[in-house]
Amino acid sequence: MIYLDSAATTLQKPPAVSRAAARAVSTCANPGRSGHRPALRAAEIVYDCREEAAAFFGIERPERVVFTQNATHSLNLAIKSLLHGGGHAVISGYEHNSVVRPLEALAERGVTYTTAVSPLFDPAAVCRAVEAALRPDTRCVILNHVSNVFGFILPLEQIDDLCAEKGLPLIVDASQSAGVLPLDVRTLRAAAFVCMPGHKALYGPQGTGILLCCQDKNLYSLIEGGTGSLSLETRQPDFLPDMLESGTLNVPGIAGLREGIRFVAREREAICRREARLLRRAAEGLSQLPELEVYCSDSCQSGVLSFRSRRIDPSDLCQMLAGRGVCLRGGLHCAPLAHRSGGTLPEGTARLSVSAFTTPAEVEKFLQILKELLKSA
């Protein structure tokens, strides 16, 4: 099998990840609820992971690292924290449904949004479009750091500068960038929240996500309940991380995520270089197949590459590849906005995405299988 669907989730993880998760299943109790050894062990693992994530992303206070179920959960917390009282948001033309759908759901509370549409692989156009979309009642800007469809690296620093100048908080969707591209919140002036999954380029198990809170005011909890703190109070604690972490945490997932973060903290630069090389080779190989349209950029692309056949629907193509043991994703990738921006509606694209564990030989084999498939189809 050749796995090239790491933008959905990384399948191959460092071996320490599954070992840690399995160990936690049998040795960890409920953190923060009791004073016995298994509960304390769980609490230590959770705190270590919080502290290591804080160090990796440049968050000064570990309590501002909130554990969530996935990036969608993190984005819902961030968006509803900034917009639950109403207002207008500006989003890039490359946002995922995990941004668009919460905004649509907030319409009944008076929330509106403008999509800053801009052409593919043109960072300057993103800046111009976002600035043009700002209104006097704009409450925040939401930016996908890297498009999950095209791997387009959006101009985070420039949008952050723009937001800082305008006094607007920025929500960053780092689903495809966290663990690969440099991401230090100390370098961002306007970022209020950074949202990410734990199970993609941080190599944790599925069911893990992180919300980095660069502020601790205007927070909005999606669920309320037991936190192990202020138990006499019937109201939800108003401090981090307890306010946003009700109920028993996913300790086995967090134990695995801690190992994943340790791995990327050691290897991030090498991973970034390796993925860039693999992507360049894939783009080069795909571009030699005349019936394919390949969406690539030398200067602003990371980890993800989309392509389309002029004859075969992308979902069908990916299904054919799956039958030959090659795992890609076809279709809209839950991001119709990105396809509108890239001009790839309504069929979408075939998408390949790499990880630290993808090998050059796998990319070559994929290219060979695809070439044969297109010849025979």
Add this chain to the structure above:
Amino acid sequence: MYCVILFRSLTDVQRAAALLRRSGLSAEPLRLPTALARGSCAQGIRLRESYLAAAMERLEKSAVRITGVYDVLPDGRYREVLW
């Protein structure tokens, strides 16, 4: 002689213990006795009384919110320390 510092959450306890350890001040997280817990599951840290001044200075610098400081008396009871 020991004293106990109380915090509002387990994460604050862990952060405080880690900060103090890095400053060379040994501090042990502990689950609070009922008399101090006020119905909460929260914990505190126990440390030598001689470390208290340095510990408070370190914690105040890092903005970890402290909810109480207690001396542990020889008979095991607790006496609040005004700080």
